[in-house]
Amino acid sequence: MDKYKIPISNLDYNFKAEELDFETTEELSAIDEEIIGQTRAANSLDFGMRVDKTGYNIFMAGESGTGKSTYAENMAEEKSSELEQPKDILYVFNFSEPEKPRVMRVPAGMGNNLKADMEKIVEELQDEIPRAFEGEEYEAERKEILNEYQPKSNKVMQEFEASARERGFMLQNTSQGLVPVPIDEDGEPISRDDFQEMDEDKKEEIRNKSQKIQNEISQVMREIRSIKEEAQDELAALEKKIGISVVQPIICHLQDKYEECEEIVNYLEEVQEDIVDNIDRFRSNDEEQQNPFVAMQQYDDGSFFNRYQINIFVNNSKTEGAPVVYEKNPTYYNLFGKIEGKSQFGTITTNFTMIKSGALHRANGGFLIVHAKDLLTNPFCWDTLKRALINQEITVENIGEQYRSVPIITLKPEAVKLDLKIIMIGSPYIYYLLYNYDDEFSELFKIKADFDTEMERNKKNIAKFADFISSVINRDELKEFSAEAVAAMIDFSSRLTGDREKLSTKFNEIIEILFEADVWSDSFGEDIVSSESVKKAIEEKEMRSNLLEEKIQEQIDRDHLLLDVSGSEIGQINGLSVYQAGNYSFGRPARITARSYLGKEGVINIEREAKMSGRIHSKGVMILTGYLGGKYAQEAPLSLTASIAFEQSYGGVDGDSATCAEVVALLSSLAEIPVRQDIAITGSMNQKGVVQPIGGVNEKIEGFFKVCQAKGLTGEQGVIIPQRNLDNLMLDQEVIEAIDQGEFNLYSIENIDQALEIMLAKEAEEIHNAVKEKLEEYAELEAENYGDIEAETEADKNNESNENNQDQ
Structure with a gap:
């Protein structure tokens, strides 16, 4: 067995401080904008930013904490400095279709100037136009026009009245208007009685004349x-002439400026025409201002002079290069803007000045950074974003407008x-x-930047890793x-990473330890953070x-979870499993038992029958x-029924790392040879008996070690692992010391034998x-039983045949 032991020299993975070319991180340079160990992702992101074609948006894929967000922002900022500063985007009043505000794009910074100039000229015109209409020149020309046309109308009326009198009628104003009234020779109106006394011919003549005059x-x-x-x-032409004489110089001055x-x-030009067409709005009217009902109506209309305001929808005056917008809360309105309203006198009013931009508008001409999960969990956002990217334009509209059963009057900007x-x-x-x-996703996001969770543990990456630590120290003001x-x-x-040849790129977890080590160094009174901290x-x-780990260990110590770490048992073995408790994982042994007996049902997975087996375990x-x-x-076919179970397992089992343990337990049951209980085993296996690597090897070894330590180390205890997991061994120093002192053992295997x-x-x-x-x-017993059954069956048939013959 010693030939399978792993020598202590293969367990030393600790990096030696002597291999570093510095004494403290103070000697290192920071790498704030560089990301380490992500060459593939960095190249993909750089290429995606250089392609200026439709659909070449970028999806940065990777686990949380690998530095995607920071790197994306840094790269976008760097690339944006090479691009042109985008124009300001303005919304202005549409004089021909007021409900459809117009978009204007002007050089960056010009929007502010135009807005200030428009406010200034409106105030100026509100003073100048009334003054022009109060002048003597206007009054004289107005009187001249009235004097020209008033006599004409008077003359027409006088001539008509004279003509009527010649025919015996006078004109009289009534509630029904001007009507002809017959008169006598003295010029007085004929009374009703006198009219009735006339003969019919005379009456008819008066009626006909009256009708003709009417x-x-x-x-x-x-x-x-x-x-x-x-x-x-x-008069209108005169007012227009006066208005133009006041407005045109002011507008021309602005046109020269821009x-x-x-x-x-x-x-x-349109503003000038509109002001001239609405010149009366600029003439002060004290009566209207004093009338509260008129004033209320004008206020409800949103104030006439709002139409000359400038809505600076996107202000790029302070943008250097292209904009970079990192939208951390991508709700519909935050992304696509909205049309706000104002409540006045019980009603909601709005106008083009209340159109507000979203992140998509502010990022126009540059880069928008957004998290996919946040975007997808906000209603309507994903579909609206796709539509905007496909159409290369975006319309500001409130969510409710497209889902109202009864449409309401609103703005349609x-x-x-979009670019x-x-x-x-x-x-x-x-x-x-x-x-x-999503069929459209691949057309819109053609670039994938894949972020790995690990990188090679080589000299170059170790140097960059140290520089990264220095960057965090400088940024967050930690001790060296x-x-x-x-x-x-x-x-x-x-x-x-679970691999001695790799370094983790989950920098958020690295940073957490840096912060906490800095705090512990304060407790130890250190000026420079030590390895002990x-x-x-x-x-x-x-x-x-590790509360769950302690609870499970307590159950083992009190024999509530049955485990043996000494002696031998037939059909019983210690397998190893890994528990996951949030971001913490730990290993513990699990008793696996196998029973074999005569039958043809093959191997029965009790976990599967109880619906507690995962698919991977069932496959194993x-x-x-x-x-x-x-x-x-x-x-010959297998004449076997065997059952395999994880004892005292109540939460389900998955994974194939117990395959080797299950094979050993089953063969022990069949061969009736006891299995050592002081050695635990982990490893998956293929159908040819070749042992395959597994995950969580360090946690599994340490888990069994802690159980053995609690029950007493004998020097014979140990763990068997796959040979292909040697590179993953990064054991706790306490385990390594126990192995070095002969108190614990590690074995590696390549096949089940x-x-x-x-x-x-x-x-x-x-x-x-x-x-x-x-x-x-x-097989022999099966054959004998099968022969006995056949004989009994044949005898039953013969007896049945004899009984039938006797009946006949």
Whole structure:
């Protein structure tokens, strides 16, 4: 058995501080913007940022804590400095369609200037326009127009009245309007009685004349109305001329100022036309201001002069290069903007100045960083984002508008053209879910940047790892670390990966230990953090999470969980399992038993029958059955029924690392050879008996060691592991010391025969022969039983035939 023991030289994984070329981290340089051990992801991200084509958005996939967010932000900031500063995005009033505000894009910083200028000219015009209409020139021209058209209308009316009198009528104003009234020779209206005394011919003549004059009245009134309209047009033209004389110089001055931006020049032209068309709004009216009902109505309308304001939707005046927006709360409104409202007098009002931008608008022309999980868990966000990326534009609209049963009047802002790159951060699980179940995802996110959780433990990466520690120290103002403390951190990083040839890239866990070691160094009165402080931080972190481990150990100590770590038993073996309690994992032995007896049902997995077996464990038992068939059933079928169970297992079993233990227990039961209880075994196996590596090897070894330590170390106890797990051995120093002193043992195996020799303390061939003999014995018994059954069946048939003959 000693030939399978792992020598102590193979267990030393500790990194030596002498291999570092510094004494403290003070001598190192920080690497704030560099990410270590992620060459593949860094190259993918760099390439994705350089491709300026539709659909080349980036999905950064990796486990939490590998530095994705920080690196994405740093890379985006670096790349953005090479890009052009995007324009300001403005919303302005649409004078032709007020419910559809227009988008204007102007050079960065120009939006602020235009907004201030527009506010200034509106105030100026509110002073200048009323003053222009109070001047003598306007009043004189107004009187001239009135004097020109008033005599015309008077003359028309006078001539018509004279014509009516010549025909014996006068014109009289009534509630029904102007009507002809017959008069006598003295010019007085004919009374009703006098009219009744007239003969019928005379009456008929008066009626006909009256009707004719009535018809002429309508024509005369139209003529007079036409004259008045001409006068009003003249007055309107006069007002427009006065308005233009005031507005045009001011607007022209602004157009000269912004002549380089054609959009602003065109907009100012529209502003000028609108002001002139609404010149009355600028003329003060004390009566309206004093009328509370009129004032209320104007306020409800959102104030007429709001139309000349500028809504700076996206302000890039202070943006250097392209924008980088990291949206940490990607709700619908935070991403896509909203149209706000204001409650006044019991109603909600809004206007284009209340259109607010979202992260997508602010990142336009640059980069938007967002976490996939947060995005997908917010309603409507994912579909809206896809639609925006596909259409390369985004419209600001409130969520409720598209789901209302009864539509309401609201704003429909013009869509904003999009030109940005999305960097989405998420787990590999989310990436593959989207890739497999969302057809549009692969078209929109063509670049995948895969972040690994580990990197090679080589000289180059160790140097960068030390520089990273220095960066955290500088950033968070920690005490400097000694070379020994950095070496302890390197060992801790390797332990996280479960591989002595690797370093972990889960930097959040690394940083936690750095923080805690800094605190413990204060307790120890250290000026520089030592390796003892690092180890203390690791121990205390484990202690805060190992309550479940202690409870299980307590049950073992009190024999509530039955385990033997000495002696031998047939069909009973100590397997090893790993428990997961949040971010803390630990190993403990588990008793596995096997019973074999005559039958044809094969190997029964009790866990599976009780629906407590995971798929991988069930597969392992099937592999075990395949091994038995290949080893012992080449010439005759297996006449065997066997049951395998994890004793006192109440929470389910999964994984295939107990396959070797199950095979050994089953063969022990068949061969009737006892299994050593002072050795535990872990390892999966294929159908040919080759032992395969497993996970959690350190936790499993340490778990069995603690049980043996609690029950008393004998020097014979130990653990068998797969040969291919040697690189994963990073055991606690206490275990290594026990092995070095001969108090505990480690064995490695490559095939199941080696495990049998260690556990059953006999040659593998002898064990296999004993198993074959038992199986042959089962087969003979099966054959005898089958022959007896056939004989009984034949006798029953003969008796039945004789009885039938007698009846006949």
